[in-house]
Amino acid sequence: MSPTSSSRRRTLTSGALAAVAALVAAGVQLSPAHAVPGRDAAIARAKANVARNADLFGFGAGQDLQTKDVVIDADGTQHVRFDRTYFGLPVIGGDLVVHQDAQGRLKDSSRARGHNPVVRSTVPTVPAKTTAAKALAAASGISSATSEPQLVVWAADGIARLAWQTTVSGLGKQGQPSGKVVVTDATTGEEIEQFDSEHEATGTGHSEYTGNVTLGTTLQANGQYALIDPARGHTTKDAHNLAAGSIKASSGTLYTDADDIWGDGKKFSTDRATAAVDAHANTAWTYDYYKNTFGRNGIKNDGKGATVFVHVGTNWDNAQWSDSCFCMMTGDGNGTTDPEQVDLDTMGHEMTHGVTSATANLRYSGESGGLNESTSDIFGTMVEWYANNSVDTPDYLFSDQSTPPWLRRFDKPSLDGSSADCWTKKVGQLDVHNSSGVGNHWFYLASEGSGTKTINGVTYNSPTCNGSTVGGIGNQKVAKIWYRALTVYMTSTTNYAGARTASLNAAKDLYGTGSAEYNAIAAAWSAVSVA
């Protein structure tokens, strides 16, 4: 195909195109105002209006105006917004808006209080910057890491004075990136004001797997929204295809967005934020499941949020939890049948590995490894039941959205071709994702019972290994028993026999020996040959 002539017909010169490309590469958003004809003329007229009415605007020697925004109404009326500097220093509270007609004649103005930034005292001996910074960090209540204090003219109360403005950034209570702006009088060292440099927000996400979702986001000081969940402390980042083994918590880039509306709802999306929507929302659902069901305050029960990476590796059809990084990593699928690995049960599975590490810490080999994997499958699935989403409906299929039709299933695990339905002496020799079948099968039988059953449109048929017929007590009760077994009774070397004992101890604590729940748990273990 020959080169099209369309690019040559464009009126932009290549130099202009390069300039735009440079702005885009630098992450600068071109506001629609840039495209409005007459913008430059409006700015020039507004500057002239300020100079001509210097008394009104408190505009004098040493001052300069910096255009912040231009709004032109349908009838041509112009509103030009300026920030102001004084001998090069930003004037806090010195901003103004010039309202002028279509011909640029001054009609009115809006002025912040500090429109006469003449510093009252002579330029003082300013305190050392490091002293200011230390005081600010101490006052802020968040940990260390301080930006260089910036000298400003602070005039927000109408009285101009020299001040140090410092953004103290570090980690908030939940481990999320957090910041405060602190302003101190440069002469006296007194604090003038402090405020959060970031604000909680609620974004809208168009997800791949769960329709439209709300997202916990943070409005940053630069006016961009970020995928930092203020309630839970989770941070979602783009790994830019870095391999999982190379990722640290500081890797990748935080997702930011101008309008707090994220993603396009498509699988294999070209919008890199789409997978991030699912990851951010599903991590929140997992956090909420543990919190609202068990009172667990985050993965380590310490209120701290994890870092979540999407777009890890290239065609990496997997997801992973790392204790050392306190991170979840998710791949983009195999590029053909499997989309991004960020669906509800997958995210719940990976976070549960963190919970297991923080509790029983089941060794990741032999039967304890199978129990570790089964625990992640069980609670990953329970997160799906908890979310009760109308698009990704609750089921006993694992990773059915990101690995269609499913990666593993609970009613008869051997249907995947390699998982175990029943305990044998050799089950501990299997890969942990296959020896997990015994635990998954137990969970299904204890929850739903044996035989054929259709739930939310999916038909299951669960056999027993001992020819018995067992009844289920519902997955919420079984999950409650399993959580207590995991967090109170199991240890790093627990095997299937030990898991039976641990879950019966938990059932006894919660429902009593000989209760229907206790008996159902015992019968389900016997039905998978764990005596």
Ligand SMILES: [Zn+2]
């Ligand atoms: Zn796993």
